[in-house]
Amino acid sequence: MKREIRGTEALLLTLLEEGVNTVFGYPGGTIMPLYDELYNFKEEINHILVRHEQGAVHAAEGFARATGKVGVCMATSGPGATNLVTGIEDARIDSTPLVCVTAQVNADKLGTDFFQEADIISITIPITKWSYQITKASEITEIISKAFYIAASGRPGPVLVSITKNALIEDVDYQYKKYTPVNHLGELLKKRDPADTSEAVRMINSAEKPMIIAGQGVILSGAEKELAKLAEKANIPVVATLLGISAMPTGHPLFKGNVGMHGNIAPNKMTQKSDLIIAVGMRFSDRVTGNTSKYAPNARIIHIDIDKAEFNKNISVDLPLCGDAREILKKIIPNVEFRSREEWFSYIDQKWEKERRVIIDDLMRPGSGGGISMARAVDCVARVAKGDAIVVTDVGQNQMFSARYSKFRKTRSFITSGGLGTMGYGLPAAIGAKVGMPDKEVVLILGDGGFQMSIQELGTILQSGMKIKILLLNNSYLGMVRQWQQLFFDRRYSYTDMINPDFMKIAQAYKIPSRKVEHQSELEKGVREMIASDSPFLLEVVVEKEENVFPMVPNGASLDETIYNANK
Amino acid sequence: MEREYIVVANVNNQISVLNRITSAYLKRHINIESLNVSESYIKGISTVVISAITSTDTVQKIVNQLDNIIDVYSVDFYLPEEIIYKELALYKVDSRILTDKKESAFLLTESNGRIMEISKEYVVIEKSGTRSELEKLRDRLDIKGLLAGYSRSGNVVLHREESITSILQKVS
Numbered sequence: 181m182k183r184e185i186r187g188t189e190a191l192l193l194t195l196l197e198e199g200v201n202t203v204f205g206y207p208g209g210t211i212m213p214l215y216d217e218l219y220n221f222k223e224e225i226n227h228i229l230v231r232h233e234q235g236a237v238h239a240a241e242g243f244a245r246a247t248g249k250v251g252v253c254m255a256t257s258g259p260g261a262t263n264l265v266t267g268i269e270d271a272r273i274d275s276t277p278l279v280c281v282t283a284q285v286n287a288d289k290l291g292t293d294f295f296q297e298a299d300i301i302s303i304t305i306p307i308t309k310w311s312y313q314i315t316k317a318s319e320i321t322e323i324i325s326k327a328f329y330i331a332a333s334g335r336p337g338p339v340l341v342s343i344t345k346n347a348l349i350e351d352v353d354y355q356y357k358k359y360t361p362v363n364h365l366g367e368l369l370k371k372r373d374p375a376d377t378s379e380a381v382r383m384i385n386s387a388e389k390p391m392i393i394a395g396q397g398v399i400l401s402g403a404e405k406e407l408a409k410l411a412e413k414a415n416i417p418v419v420a421t422l423l424g425i426s427a428m429p430t431g432h433p434l435f436k437g438n439v440g441m442h443g444n445i446a447p448n449k450m451t452q453k454s455d456l457i458i459a460v461g462m463r464f465s466d467r468v469t470g471n472t473s474k475y476a477p478n479a480r481i482i483h484i485d486i487d488k489a490e491f492n493k494n495i496s497v498d499l500p501l502c503g504d505a506r507e508i509l510k511k512i513i514p515n516v517e518f519r520s521r522e523e524w525f526s527y528i529d530q531k532w533e534k535e536r537r538v539i540i541d542d543l544m545r546p547g548s549g550g551g552i553s554m555a556r557a558v559d560c561v562a563r564v565a566k567g568d569a570i571v572v573t574d575v576g577q578n579q580m581f582s583a584r585y586s587k588f589r590k591t592r593s594f595i596t597s598g599g600l601g602t603m604g605y606g607l608p609a610a611i612g613a614k615v616g617m618p619d620k621e622v623v624l625i626l627g628d629g630g631f632q633m634s635i636q637e638l639g640t641i642l643q644s645g646m647k648i649k650i651l652l653l654n655n656s657y658l659g660m661v662r663q664w665q666q667l668f669f670d671r672r673y674s675y676t677d678m679i680n681p682d683f684m685k686i687a688q689a690y691k692i693p694s695r696k697v698e699h700q701s702e703l704e705k706g707v708r709e710m711i712a713s714d715s716p717f718l719l720e721v722v723v724e725k726e727e728n729v730f731p732m733v734p735n736g737a738s739l740d741e742t743i744y745n746a747n748k
Numbered sequence: 749m750e751r752e753y754i755v756v757a758n759v760n761n762q763i764s765v766l767n768r769i770t771s772a773y774l775k776r777h778i779n780i781e782s783l784n785v786s787e788s789y790i791k792g793i794s795t796v797v798i799s800a801i802t803s804t805d806t807v808q809k810i811v812n813q814l815d816n817i818i819d820v821y822s823v824d825f826y827l828p829e830e831i832i833y834k835e836l837a838l839y840k841v842d843s844r845i846l847t848d849k850k851e852s853a854f855l856l857t858e859s860n861g862r863i864m865e866i867s868k869e870y871v872v873i874e875k876s877g878t879r880s881e882l883e884k885l886r887d888r889l890d891i892k893g894l895l896a897g898y899s900r901s902g903n904v905v906l907h908r909e910e911s912i913t914s915i916l917q918k919v920s
C-alpha cells in the first residue's frame with residue numbers, strides 16, 4: 181500500500197526492509213533532516229556516533245566482516261563525504277560489502293560550489309562498485325534497495341549513494357519493493373551456468389603434491405565446510421592468505437599456515453614445490469606471490485573465483501573456474517579421491533620443524549633476557565582467549581605478528597586491512613565487529629602508530645560502552661617502516677621514531693580501565709586481566725624496540741628467497 | 749606488442765557510466781585516442797567506442813574490469829580490421845581551392861569529399877573514412893597551405909557478425 185511520507189522516512193524504512201539495524205555515522209549540515217528522522221527510529225536503528233567519518237566507514241567494514249551483513253555508514257556532504265574515501269577504497273580492495281549514504285546540497289545548487297559541496301560521485305567513481313546520486317525522493321526506495329543488492333552480490337564491494345537535500349525533505353508515495361536484477365528489456369537476469377569441474381577433478385586426482393590456498397572468497401561464499409571437506413576427502417594441505425585466515429580452524433590437522441611476505445616457511449616453500457595449486461577465492465596479490473615470474477614454477481593452477489577479472493590478472497592460471505566458491509567446491513568434492521601423500525606431508529613437517537627451530541622457539545623462550553616480543557604477546561592472547569576471540573588488527577608489525585601467532589576456531593574471526601594496508605583501521609573496525617557480534621570477545625591488536633591515527637574513536641567506546649579489549653604493542657616506532665629501513669635502507673631511521681603520550685592517562689581520560697606491562701613476567705597476568713575484564717580494557721605492552729617480523733620474503737623477491745634474520 | 753585496440757561497450761544510458769569506463773584507462777595510465785558515445789538502436793542503451801594504443805594483455809584486463817561495471821551490459825575488444833568502423837571529418841579549406849582544378853577534383857571525386865558550405869573565404873568539406881584516410885587528406889591540404897580547420901569524430905562501429913541483442917544477456 182502506498183502512503184505519502186518524507187524522503188528521509190522512506191530512506192530509513194527502506195533500510196529496515198533491507199535488514200539494517202545498525203548504522204555508523206556522523207551528522208552535519210546537509211544531512212540534518214535525516215538525523216532528525218533517525219530520532220524517530222531510535223528503537224529500530226542503532227546509530228553509533230563515531231568521532232570522525234573515517235571511523236564510521238571502517239566500523240561499517242568491521243561490522244560487515246564480522247557478521248557477513250552489509251555495513252552501513254552515513255555522513256554529511258562535503259568533508260563528511262570525502263572523509264569516507266579511504267575506507268571506501270579499503271572496502272573495495274578487500275571486497276567488503278558497504279552501503280555509504282552521504283547527503284548532498286540541493287539538486288538546483290549542484291555545481292555552484294555551495295557550502296559543503298563536494299562532487300563525491302566523481303571522487304568515488306574508481307573506488308566504488310557502484311554509485312548513484314539521488315535527486316528526487318521518488319528514487320530513494322528503489323536505489324537504496326539496489327545499492328544493497330549490488331554491495332552484497334557477486335564479489336561484494338562498497339556502494340555510495342549521495343542524496344540531495346531536496347530529495348531528503350520532499351514527500352513521496354512510499355512503497356517498498358525489493359530490487360531484482362533485470363536486463364535492458366526488464367527481464368530477470370539468467371543465473372550463471374555452473375562451471376564444468378570435471379577437468380579440475382582430473383587434475384586433483386592426478387596431483388602428487390597439491391595444496392589449497394584459501395582466500396577470503398571462502399568466507400564470503402560461506403564455503404568453510406566445503407573447504408574442509410575437499411581437503412579431508414582428497415587429503416590436501418590448506419594454507420591461507422591474510423584475509424583467508426580463520427576460514428579453516430588453525431588447529432585443523434590439514435591447516436598448514438599462511439602464505440605470503442610474512443607467512444610461514446612451509447606454505448611458501450610448498451608453493452614453489454607443489455604440482456597443483458587450488459586457489460579458492462583469492463587474487464594472487466603481490467604480497468602472496470612475491471616475484472610473479474618465479475612463482476610456483478612446478479605447479480598447474482586451478483583458480484576458483486567469482487570475479488572473472490581476477491583470472492590471469494597477476495598470475496596466469498591453467499584452469500579458471502568462475503563462480504561461487506561454495507557451489508564449485510560442492511561439485512568437485514564427490515569425485516575426488518583420497519591419496520596418502522606421505523612424502524609431501526613429511527616435506528611440510530620438515531619445513532614446520534625449521535620454522536620452529538629458526539623462528540618460533542627463540543621468540544617463545546621465557547626469560548630470554550630481551551624486551552617482550554610482540555609474538556609472545558599475541559601468543560599469550562591466543563592461549564588465554566582459547567581461539568574464541570575475534571582478533572582485529574591495525575596495519576604493520578602488529579598485524580603480521582597477529583596473523584602469524586593468533587589461533588582461531590571459528591570463521592570470520594580475523595579482521596584486518598589487507599589490500600590497502602590502512603593504518604588507523606583497527607580501532608574503528610573493532611568497534612564495528614563488537615557492535616555486530618556483541619556476545620563475542622573482540623580483541624584489538626595494534627601499534628602505537630596506528631592507534632594514534634584513529635585514537636579519537638576511544639570516545640565512541642566511551643559513549644557506547646562496548647567491551648573491546650585493546651592490546652597496544654608499543655615500541656615507540658613505526659615498526660614495520662623501521663624494519664624496512666633497517667633491512668633495506670641501511671638503518672637510516674628517517675622519521676619513524678615516535679614520542680608518544682602517556683597511554684594510561686589517555687585511557688583514564690576515556691574511563692577505560694588499563695594496565696601497562698613492561699616485563700615479560702607480567703605479560704600473562706596482564707592479558708588474563710584484560711580478557712577477564714567486564715568492561716573495555718587497554719593493555720599497553722611495552723615491547724622490544726627493534727624487533728623484526730621474520731621470516732620475510734623481501735618485496736619483489738621470489739618465495740625461495742626468504743630471509744630469517746636481520747643478517748639475511 | 750602495442751597497437752590500436754577498439755573497445756566497444758553497450759551500456760545503460762546513465763550519468764557517470766562514461767566516467768567509470770574512462771577511469772579504467774586512467775588507472776592503468778593509458779591515453780584514449782578516440783572516444784564516441786551514441787545511443788544504439790535499442791532505447792536506453794548507448795554504445796561506447798574507445799580506441800587506445802596498448803597490448804592485447806592489457807586490453808583484455810581492461811575489458812574484464814569494464815565488464816564488472818554494473819551499468820555495462822556487454823563489452824569486448826577488437827582489432828580495427830575485425831569490425832566495420834568509420835569516422836567523420838570536417839575540413840575548413842581555403843576557397844582558392846575551387847579555382848584549382850586538380851586539387852578540387854582530387855578533393856571531391858578521388859577523396860569522396862562533400863561540400864557542406866561555401867563562403868567567400870572558406871569551403872567546408874565533409875568526408876568519412878578510416879582515421880588514416882582522413883589524416884592523409886588533412887596532411888595533403890595542410891602541405892598545400894589550404895587547410896584552415898579540421899575536426900574529426902570518434903569511431904562509429906558495427907560488428908560484422910554479432911547483434912547487440914544477442915550479447916546483452918548479462919548473467920547475474
